[in-house]
Amino acid sequence: MLEVKDLWVKYRSQHGRSVSAVRGVNFSIPDGTFMGLVGESGCGKSTLGFAIARLLNSQQLEISGSVLLNGEDLIKMSSRELRKLRWDKIAIVLQGGMNAFNPVLKIKQQFTDVMKAHGQGRAEDRDQRIAELLRHVQLDPALLEAYPHELSGGMKQRVAIALSLVLNPELVILDEPTTALDVIVQKAIVEMLQELQRHMKFSVLFISHDLGLVLEAAERVMVMYAGKIVEEEPVEVLLEGAKHPYTEALLSCYGDPQAKELRFKGIPGSPPDLSKPLQGCSFVPRCSKAMSACRELEPQRLELERGAVACHLYTKMQGGIGK
């Protein structure tokens, strides 16, 4: 179980203007959940993913709050403790991850490096495990002897996913794993990922800018805007009707391509500058439902029956404003 509590990430810049990329994020991912995280570029979704995996350079930023994996706080861990935990408990697949293989090592070696570093068994067992993983991601085990450049982009991303699963982690973070791939390959990889997740029961944090893809892939989805989670819900609840006006606007950018009538809309305006202090709700300038309270008071995360939303439309309904 992953719990993130009041997580803040602030990038320091040389000019003294620091940028708060993640601003007080709270959520949890129960074991075996396929969680999606969606937002536009610059909303802080990748920073959040990196912060959870502790992949950020702490010299260039301030990070506060806690990230608890089974009750242990990753933020407070030493790099030695972290090294043990990575791959073993938490693994990450990146958008460009398929190009991050060591080009002079065979696929097999990329796996054995990780396994050896974590003290995994005899050579025969290792080979068997790698072959099994490659079959899981629908690749021919013969590719063990291939070099990265011999594989296509989609195949490399499959290998990257297999590699992330090598030590049976509890949580896999995938940051835009299919963005660089063709639509058909993307579809195949996402379906494969869902199958693996159901079968091996790890939890997933799937980060993407593509709401349509996330809604298709995930069980629950979090929508991020300007460093905050503005809505979190099971996918089927969101599809019935988005609560936050931002989610609603984002949803209207997608549609069924074969529907009789095509609705194709955008969202006017652009996200706020996170290097400046914000007052009130960060979505106000682009929101069609903004009220006076929205300009003054920042809406807090409000727990609903099956999700959560941070918007005054709902605090008001519950008599929350002014309390």
Add this chain to the structure above:
Amino acid sequence: MKLDEQTFSSHKTAMLTLKEVTKVFKNRARTTVALHRVTFTVAPGRIVALVGESGSGKTTLARIVTGIEKPTEGSVTLGEWQVDRLRSSQLRVYRRYVQMVFQDPFSSLNPHNTVLQTIVRPLMNHLHLNVKQARLQALEIMNTVRLTPTDQFAHKKPHQLSGGQRQRLVIARAIAPNPELIVADEPVSMLDVSIRADILELIDQLRKRTGMSVLYITHDLYSARAMADEVVVLYKGHVVERGNIEEVISHAQHPYTQLLLQAIPNPWKKRQPTAHRVDGSESAPHFAEIPAKDEITLYGRLHAGDKGCPFAARCELVSGECLQAKPSLKGTEVHQVSCWNRQV
């Protein structure tokens, strides 16, 4: 060969015609057929979407249309321009009539130049305006693409603009010389969904206003439907389906076009899996079942000696004929398909 400048710029009449365009790349190791007898036209004021995946030859086609690359066989004409026979001195003039918009607005602008300079340059180079005229004209173009207020944007440099604003600037630069045709290669795929609609709408407005035609290259059938009048589906350099966009999307016949349509994320469909399978059955397709080795076929090059249908290796409908000979485009005026097993 040179066209009358005045008539060319006031109302646009140039038709882009590709006839049996074949492009073969050769090196010592292998011969790659990037395009195989591609034939289609883009009428003045029309938007034609060229849809296909990586390696389908869509970028090669764009390079041929813009004169960067010469076809191995076949002919390309735009109005009176015989594009495949242009010499480099003629190419410079030709480029006034064909402009490109690229995918990445972050790397297709000179970081040293301000917004104004970026638009002024093609006006001076191609239309031979003096600095003063060019500046006035550039400000007007900024208004057209809504880089407003113009006095605020005129002296900004690319790094001070957002992705959407940069793409507007790229479009402004492209329309500055009043081209006949714009080749837009994935102009929105790097932008956030929230601004895509805006940019596509801008391109649509511009063609209505100026009468230019647009060759819209994309892998995204959804955005193609939002903007284009016609669609050409390209697979491994072959046109597999072609026609009126509404017609092709609502009655897609080629198994590849159907696969492309089903691959578009569609969360609304998930709960009611009625997507017709390639074989016509009711169950949803299992993409995970497509063996990964097919990705090699997908990205693998087509060789000169290959005689069957280019899609045969991935096709569920494959029959003996498919491996023996290439099907040709057949159908009605508004919809044609190239398949041994499917007809319009």
